[in-house]
Amino acid sequence: MTAKPVLNRAHFHTSVAQLRDLPYSRAEIAFAGRSNAGKSSAINLLTRINRLAYTSKTPGRTQLINFFTVDADTYLVDLPGYGYAKVPPAVKAKWEGLLSRYLQERDALAGMVLIMDARHPLTPLDRQMLDWFTPTGKPVHILLSKADKLSNGERALTLRRVKQELSALPHVSVQLFSSLSRLGAEDATTLLENWFSQAQQGEPEPAEAQNASSTQKESPDHTKDRG
Ligand SMILES: Nc1nc2c(ncn2[C@@H]2O[C@H](COP(=O)(O)OP(=O)(O)OP(=O)(O)O)[C@@H](O)[C@H]2O)c(=O)[nH]1
Numbered sequence: 001m002t003a004k005p006v007l008n009r010a011h012f013h014t015s016v017a018q019l020r021d022l023p024y025s026r027a028e029i030a031f032a033g034r035s036n037a038g039k040s041s042a043i044n045l046l047t048r049i050n051r052l053a054y055t056s057k058t059p060g061r062t063q064l065i066n067f068f069t070v071d072a073d074t075y076l077v078d079l080p081g082y083g084y085a086k087v088p089p090a091v092k093a094k095w096e097g098l099l100s101r102y103l104q105e106r107d108a109l110a111g112m113v114l115i116m117d118a119r120h121p122l123t124p125l126d127r128q129m130l131d132w133f134t135p136t137g138k139p140v141h142i143l144l145s146k147a148d149k150l151s152n153g154e155r156a157l158t159l160r161r162v163k164q165e166l167s168a169l170p171h172v173s174v175q176l177f178s179s180l181s182r183l184g185a186e187d188a189t190t191l192l193e194n195w196f197s198q199a200q201q202g203e204p205e206p207a208e209a210q211n212a213s214s215t216q217k218e219s220p221d222h223t224k225d226r227g
């Protein structure tokens, strides 16, 4: 492994629809958030690769868990968006099972980036994500996205309110972000790199890591289905 994952060398690895297909991973950072909040756009901006994750004006575009390699067995993960109106109950139940188990049980998950549209942050489902993930003790970083759509005053107010609302939760940080104006991109990149570095420092000795990787199952290639 290189000393530090290099976000701008990211490339698509695989898409999975169920937990048993998750790839072997040393460390990964997941991007969660409502449909249309700007998860895929944030991944593209932070990796500086324009069309790495597919973005769309149609909510619900990302329906699979998409893995992007940033280093050997080290990934950025684009999760399916939630809160998409008119989703059939069966699809919603499947999503809830998949996401809650992924967030609660995935050992390699170093932290969650939670993307919330700065114009309507902390929806009930955003709070659900925090409820699922914060008990793991792993860090959450919130990007208040589309901040370009707010005035300076509204930005400051929103940031203060969200920080205040979450002040009781440890390991949760918040910043303003815009994939359009690049506001906050440097801070977010630095944070991701730090999470990866910390995850690497905490990982097992090389011999053990090698054993673990030899149990890796070949992942099916879903490249054409990713969305
Ligand atoms: N103005 C503005 N538009 C943005 C920003 N980020 C994303 N968008 C737009 O919002 C729409 C949705 O962005 P995506 O990145 O596809 O959102 P997503 O969260 O990945 O959506 P799903 O995959 O459906 O869950 C697209 O039309 C983007 O161009 C931003 O920072 N500012």
Ligand SMILES: [Mg+2]
Residues within 6 Å of the ligand: 039, 040, 041, 054, 055, 056, 061, 062, 078, 081, 227
């Ligand atoms: Mg998406």
